[in-house]
Amino acid sequence: MQRSSTALFVFSILIGSVALTGCDQVTEQSQAAAPKAVPVGVITLKKQSLTLRQELPGRISAFQIAEIRPQVSGIVQSRLFTEGSQVEKGQALYQINPATFEANLAASEAAVARAEASIASSKAKASRYSELLKIKAVSQQDYDEADAAYKQAKAELLTAQAQLQTSKINLEYSHVSSPISGQISKSNVTVGALVSANQATSLATVTQLDPIYIDLTQSSSELTKLKKAIVSGDLSVDSTSQTDVELTMEDGSLYSHKGTLQFSEVTVDPSTGSVTLRAKFPNPEKLLLPGMYARASIVEGVKKDAILVPQRGVSRNSKGEPTAMVVSKNNTVESRVLKTDRTIGSNWLVTDGVMEGDKLIVEGLQKIRPGAPVSPSEVQTAKAQ
Template identity: 40%
Template sequence: MSFYRTLLLLVLGLVTAACGSQETAQQGQAVPVRTITVSATNIDNVIELPGRVQPVRVAEVRARVTGIVQQRTYEEGTDVSEGQALFRIDPAELRASYAQIKASLDRARATAANANAVVTRYRPLVAENAISGQEFDAAQAAAREANANVAQIQAQLRAASLQLGYTTVRAPIAGRAGRAVVTEGALVSQPEGTLMTRVEQISPIYVSFSQSAMEVLQIRRAITSGELDLQPGDAVEVRLTLPDGSEYGTPGLIEFLDFSVDEATGTVQLRAEFPNPEGLLLSGEFVKARIFAGKLTNIIAIPQLAVTVADDGGTVMIVDKDGKAAVRPVKLGELVGEKWVIKSGLKPGDRVIVSNLQKLQPGMPVQIANAATGRKPAAAAPKATAKAD
């Protein structure tokens, strides 16, 4: 019995020694990590907002004469040029009216010619007292009335010609013609201004945004304090992400900023203009915009992957003076691209760990392996905000 007891104690002793040796080895083994050295820098101030695509101009094509639509002469959803024929309205009634007015004009011209001839004949006779002055005055009055009648009917003929021209409905602007609202055989009315179709100018094209008045105020304060470098005349670039997640290749520029706040929403309206030669941006669709509004100056920003976000802020792992991992709470600012702006908690020279974070515990020794990995340090990037050790 004593033999078994001695054997059990021996086994337990060996197990305890092995576990102690393993724990000692784990505690002394340094974990390889990559770090960045914190430094103050300037980065783009990127504001992300949803936007809606809008045409630069919209023209409603309406009937300017009353009649029956004979033909639609354009293809729906295609680009049309300014002045291109879109519809034809039956001109028969207006042609008859034009012919009637033209006949009246011919008759009035004949009457006027006769009246003017009488005045010409009477002029020498009145000088010779062959006719009375009263007769000559009456002849002149008749001639003036006949000439005025000609002028009036000429104006009516021009109006009839315009009305006849309106039977061919043309595009008022160049752009993309939409769906036809009326079909062949439909009666359109000039007094009611029957809508026939719409033409939208979509190259270039607008994208409109709404930004909260509070954010606009914060930007103005940051400009005043020098935290944001943005001058009144600086061009503000905008880049778009399309609904399918792809990037729109051509950037646009902010061309309008409203100076009043919408009372219903508490927002300020902005608008950017984009080239749209291929018609990829469609009127009415929603897009995601990144607005590059100046540069944030003298700030600290670190990669998003280095930050653990909590309800009360965030934390990072740093390398302390003893070469061990330590937790450092930080106050987070804006997320600019893939970097968190750090308002407090870090200072230039701190070494922030950016790899193997899941293996680390506070107090564990670390081995900085930036050079051994063969990767370029973060300072080599064009817009780096921190440099690798």
């Protein structure tokens, strides 16, 4: 009987131990089922005023180009410039043998003198016949012939004067001068060469390099999008700053002078689907040369309610869409699909998906998933700009 009591007591102790062990395991499982809040670094998004710029490719072209051609025929007597030098407007470049033109000028002057003498004689005769006609001393036919001779003499004088003017112009054209100021190329002819008026081959080329143009290309779709944004009010336009253009040279350096936007073509190139914009830049150092490739940054307008999101806080989903993790009101992770416009430095300009006041997670992203509880703390060093 005593052994039965002892056995019952031991069995009771074992049952209690098993029950206590089961309670401890349930408690531990309950604690494991409640995940801990993961500490993450966030930044609070804010709207800001942002000047939007667009970088466009382009080619540099000369401000003015003049191909020098002779306007009279003759033998080149001398070259009056140094190849590759700077020449001024009106400066003589070539001298064509002027002997023939000087002789023609002298003949034209003689023709004018002869016409002036003839007109004096015919005028006096017509005047006398006019008075004699009044007293019937000459016939009407004689007067008409004298008057016609006077009018013919005046016409011959006008013709002689025109020929004299032509001779002066031809003599002047024997001095081939530059129509613009600029840098001249090598000479395509030598002294002694025979040239003809308005020939196809130029004698030389003068190029004005200061100021200088850059012709930029912008796709028609981007231009249409920009115009719609301005019309809708998403972008405000400052007419002063919108004409400012900054240039990046072929080696990646920023050109020291700012340019101004001159005009935009009103037609689209059907082969490329682009529109040409022309900007003018000062070029006193002659660093920019025609044909060089460059990239120019132009001002599109000012977006007053822009939201910038750091690129490190944006990833891509399986569809390739940009996404970001934000902290919801109950401190859980919420995934947002974003609509981005462009990159601004190290940030994305976001047009949809987040709003002002949202807490964007930028640190601890690898430790979280949507719906997970988090403990957010503001990242002071990370700014949206």
